[in-house]
Amino acid sequence: MTDIIAGVEVPDTKAAADATRLVTEMMNPLLFHHSRRVFLLGSLHARRLGLNPDPELLYLAAMFHDAGLLTPFSDTAQRFEVDGADHARRFLLHRGFSAEAADTVWTAVALHTTPEIPGRMGPEIAVTNLGVLTDVIGTGLDALSREAVEEITTAHPREDFTQGFLDAFYDGLKDRPDTTYGTINADVLEHFVPDFERGSMVERISDSPWTT
Numbered sequence: 274m275t276d277i278i279a280g281v282e283v284p285d286t287k288a289a290a291d292a293t294r295l296v297t298e299m300m301n302p303l304l305f306h307h308s309r310r311v312f313l314l315g316s317l318h319a320r321r322l323g324l325n326p327d328p329e330l331l332y333l334a335a336m337f338h339d340a341g342l343l344t345p346f347s348d349t350a351q352r353f354e355v356d357g358a359d360h361a362r363r364f365l366l367h368r369g370f371s372a373e374a375a376d377t378v379w380t381a382v383a384l385h386t387t388p389e390i391p392g393r394m395g396p397e398i399a400v401t402n403l404g405v406l407t408d409v410i411g412t413g414l415d416a417l418s419r420e421a422v423e424e425i426t427t428a429h430p431r432e433d434f435t436q437g438f439l440d441a442f443y444d445g446l447k448d449r450p451d452t453t454y455g456t457i458n459a460d461v462l463e464h465f466v467p468d469f470e471r472g473s474m475v476e477r478i479s480d481s482p483w484t485t
Contacts (some may be wrong), residue, residue, distance in 0.1 A: 278313055278424060278425055278428045278429075279313060279317065279418075279420075279421035279422075279424040279425050280317075280421065281312075281313050281316040281317065282328070283312070283332065284328050284329040284332045286329055287368075288329065288333065288364075288365070288368050288370070289329060289332050289333065289336075291364075291368070292332070292333050292336045292337065292364065293336065295364075296308060296336045296337070296340065299340065299343060300339070300340070300343055301343070301441070303432075303433075303434060303437045303438065303441065304339050304342070304343070304438075304441060306429035306430060306431070307339065307408060307429075307434065307438065308335050308336050308337075308338065308339060309335070309336075309428075309429045310404070310408045310425055310426070310429050310431075311335040311338060311401065311404035311405050311408055312331060312332050312335035312336070312404060313404075313425045313429070314403075314404045314407045314408055314417070314422075314425065315331060315335065315400040315401060315403050315404025315405075315407075316328070316331065316400070316404075317417050317418075317421055318400060318403040318404065318407065318413060318416075318417070319331075319396060319400045319403075321416060321417070324396040324399065324400060325396055326395075326396035326397040326399075326400045327374075327377075327396075327397060330374055330377055330378055330381075330397045331381075331396075331397050331400055331401065333361060333364070333365065333378050334361065334377075334378045334381035334382055334385075334397055334398075334401045335401055335404060337357050337358075337360060337361035337364070337378070337382050338354075338357060338381070338382045338385045338401060338405065339353075339357065339441075340356070340357040340360055340361070340382075341353035341354060341355070341356030341357030341358070341360070341445070342357075342441055342442065342444075342445030342446075343441070343444075343445060347359060350449040350451065350452055351449075351452055352383075352452045352453075352456065352458070353445050353446065353449075353452070353458070354382060354383050354384070354385060354386055355383055357382050357383075358378075358379040358380070358382035358383035359379070361375075361378050361379060361382050362375045362376070362378065362379040365378055377395060377397050377398065378397070380394065380395075380398050381397050381398040381401040381402075382401070384398060384402065385401050385402050385405050386405070386456065386457055386458070387402075388457075409438065439461065439464075439465075442458070442461045443461055443462070443465045446458055446461055446462055447462065447465075447466070450462055450466075450469065451472075454472045455472075455474070459471045459472075
């Protein structure tokens with residue numbers, strides 16, 4: 274049976290079903306509902322802006338975009354966005370998607386927290402970022418139908434989302450603080466960890482091995 278929420282059809286493909294099952298198993302309900310809202314809200318923005326992302330690729334990007342927060346997929350410490358992106362790429366390639374499709378989803382996941390750049394890229398990348406911005410900080414919320422947003426939040430509730438999301442970020446970052454350098458993720462550790470010292474580009478330049 275096709276799942277339609279706020280006029281948005283959730284892709285009815287094996288890959289989408291596999292991703293839903295996998296994310297349901299590995300994520301807590303808060304991040305699962307967030308991931309689904311990112312797809313739905315992003316799809317509404319795409320329609321409003323005349324963008325035409327591939328629905329399946331957009332869904333896979335949305336479902337995997339925060340996967341790296343809870344389950345590291347790499348043996349080396351790296352940004353959670355890259356962790357999730359690497360896992361998403363393997364997921365797509367294993368299921369026979371083209372390298373181009375896998376790279377599109379990788380980029381959408383890897384850049385979903387990066388300001389400004391995703392909006393200048395392909396529709397799947399731009400719309401994933403738009404969905405994240407709307408669900409997390411409300412960017413563009415006033416441009417969407419109130420009825421559609423209510424239907425989405427009824428299907429995927431935001432119960433205690435703000436604090437729960439910050440807690441999930443902290444839990445996913447506290448053991449790899451160095452990976453937050455140069456990202457908005459450092460804001461989370463600065464808020465939660467009293468003695469956290471944010472690195473800066475000035476220090477990196479000043480402490481480089483060059484003598485002049």
